[in-house]
Amino acid sequence: MTGQVRGVQLARLLGQWHALPGRRRSPDYAALAGAVRGLLADGRLPLGVRLPAERELAEALRISRTTVTAAYRQLRETGHLASRRGAGSWTMLPGNHRVASTGLWTPLDDREMLDLGVAALAAPPQLLSAARAATEDLPRYLSGAGYHPTGIIELREAVADAYTARGLPTSADQIMVTSGTQHALDLVLRLALAPGGTVLVESPTYPNALAALAGRRARISTHGLAADTGWEPDLLLGSLRQTRPKLAYLIPEFQNPTGHLMPASLRERVVAAAHAVGTDLIIDESFVDLSMDGTELPPPVATYDRHSRVISIGGMSKPYWGGLRIGWVRASAPQVQRLAAVRVGVDMSSPVLDQLVAVHLLADAEAIVADRRVQLAVQRDALLGALAHRLPEWRVTVPRGGVTLWAELDGPVSSALARAAEEVGVRLAPGPRFGLDGTLERFLRLPFTLPEADLVEAVERLAAIRYDLDRAGRQRWREPAVIA
Incomplete structure (x- = not known):
């Protein structure tokens, strides 16, 4: 059990639960149960939390206790609530679900699902040859213990060379190899952020x-991105100066999920403002290789850093393959050594064989990334064309790189659409997943990482359910799976 939610707290989360889509077709108890399931879908109501007593919730919502009793009974019947006499009721999920790798829950029977929740590509054909070459390199490492807390030297040099080629001179001592970009972020937070520290993030x-x-x-504060233009410079710099956070986490290259690219002038100003207020910047460069349409990238944010305020993280997941869990941190050499000391409490090092695979992929990076850019441009245009044809009311800013569209819908229906889409074999990442407080219901992230035909088919299915959504009755529950 993670805790307890009081009646007034749950009432605040539920908001206008009686005005949800399909409400006029549902009795009060069914609408209330559906709203609670919606909170579970958005992650606003945790699993394992104890709900308020029936009488307490009835008083908070100003409805009859009978209605709450019936709603709780329906939640138990659908597998979303477990109750024990005299002890209370706890939130849960149905038995035909399992825990996914992010802690979210995913149905077991999802093999035919068109998954638009994960913004990642299938492996490139060069992966097999890289894996074979890596096995040939492996014997020279077998006489040692196999622990390399900062990474094997070949991979650190390859990553450092890539930064240098982008105009940011970097040595291998400034690189730490991690088990993916998420692992890199976790290690940096362990080093640089005390529990309860303040962090500024973009929204979404x-x-x-x-x-x-x-x-x-x-303690998180946010800078809201404009859907069409991205960062508002004065507001972003003002947020840094006013909140003076310990850290700021930013995604300047083809921001996830909006796809925006931060201009060079703002990068320089952000670094200067961060230094002035004592804020360290975590710069996520996951999508830096995936520019399209001949877009010229601005210099790396760390180019403007003179005081070791910028820690850059990146990895192999987006341009290469998510199954190759290789990421990295670029920082000052002393920071890398401190990160290695922190890492001992998490894991000893990344797998040597995986690192060798990464070395061979990076050696062929020019060809692999060029193919990826062509592939993504074609798939992006296919998705844009399908949306323009079938859902012209949705507004989309065309990204010049990355792997996602950030669509502004024709109404605040993102979570409801995601739930309905599960029933027609499409998995979505609704807008509220990308924010803090259940907002962003007018937005939806749409990756263009699936084949063209699958993207067009997914839009066809979404268009079919969108036009019936406001008239839909009670829908069978499913939860979204991994978001990446």
Whole structure:
């Protein structure tokens, strides 16, 4: 059990539960039960939390206790509530679900699902040859213990060379190899953020970054991105100066989920403002390789850093393959050594074989990334065309890189649409997943990482359910799966 929610707290979370889509077709108890399931879907109501007593919730909502009793009974019948006489009722999920790798829950029978919740590509064909070459390199490491807390030297040099090629001179001593970008973020937070420390993030932002910050019990403030233009410079710099956070987590290259690219002038001003107020910047460069349409990238944010305020993180997941759990941190050499000391309490090092695979992939990076850019541009345009044809009311700013569209819907229906989409074989990441407080219901992240035909088919299905959504009756419950 993670805790207890009081009646007034749950009432606040439920909001206008009686005005949800399909409400006029449902009795009060069914609408209330559906609203509670919606809170579970958004992650605003945790699993294992004890709900208020029936009488307490009835008083908070100003409805009859009979209605609450019936709603709780329905939640028990659908597997969303467990009750024990005299002890209370706890939130849960149905038995045909399992825990996914992010702690979210995913149905077991999802093999035919068109998954638009994960913004990642299938492996490139070069992965097999890289894996074979890595096995040939492995014997020279077998005489040692196999622990390399900062990473094997070949990979650290390859990553450092990539930064240098981008105009940011970097040595291998400034690189630490991690087990993915998320692991890199976790280690930096362990080093740089005390529990309860303040952090500034963009809104919307990457959900798993929010999860990592929640794990550190961070106090989070947000800078809202404009859907069409991205960062508002004066507001972003003002937020840094006013809140003076310990850390700021930013995604300047093809921001996830909006796809915006931060201009060079703002990068320089952000670094200067961060230094002035004592804020360290965590710069997530997961999508830096995936520019399109000949877009020229601004210099790395760390280019403007003269005081070791910028810690850059990146990895192989987006341009190469998510199954290759290789990431890295670029920081000053002393910071890398401190990170290595922190890492001992988490894991000893990344797998040597995986690191060798990464070395060979990076050696062929020019060809692999070029193919990825062409592939993504074609798939992006296919998704844009399908949306323009079938859902013209949705507004989308065309990204010049990355792997996602951030669509502004024709109403605040993102979570309801995601639930309905599960029933027609499409998995979505609704807008509230990318924020803190259940807002962003008018937005939806749509990756263009699936094949063209799958993207067009997914839009066809979404269009079919969107036009019936406001008239839909009670829908069978499913939860979204991994968001990446």
